[in-house]
Amino acid sequence: MRMICPTLSPGAERAQTPRTLGAARAERGFKKHLWVVDRCEDKGCADSTVAPVFQLSPDGKTMKNFGAGLFVEPHQMVVDAEGNAWVADAGNASGKGMQVTKLSPTEKSC
Secondary structure, three states, rough: OOOOOOOOOOOOOEOOOOOOOOOOOEEHHHOOEEEEEEEOOOOOOOOOOOEEEEOOOOOHHHHHHOOOOOOOOOEEEEEOOOOOOOEOOOOOOOOOEEEEEEEEEOEHHH
């Protein structure tokens, strides 16, 4: 899979998310939507109820926000041709982490 440097569409000043994002990774995906994964406001996701996965429209509006409880430290992400987001978890805690999780465009872990 090819890594790209995504940006919002011209005219979109910044992403419109329901909270401030911590360290984040973004990837342009299916239908030019921008997928973003962050590290749960820099507090880590291991014990957080914050959802770290965002799908943004080309103009920066949040379309979906999900993934609470799935990750310890989401680190990298890539989106395949079918619109699935693959997220690498670099942390290890409470029996989760150190794996790659496939998320379908319908918000389900595959």
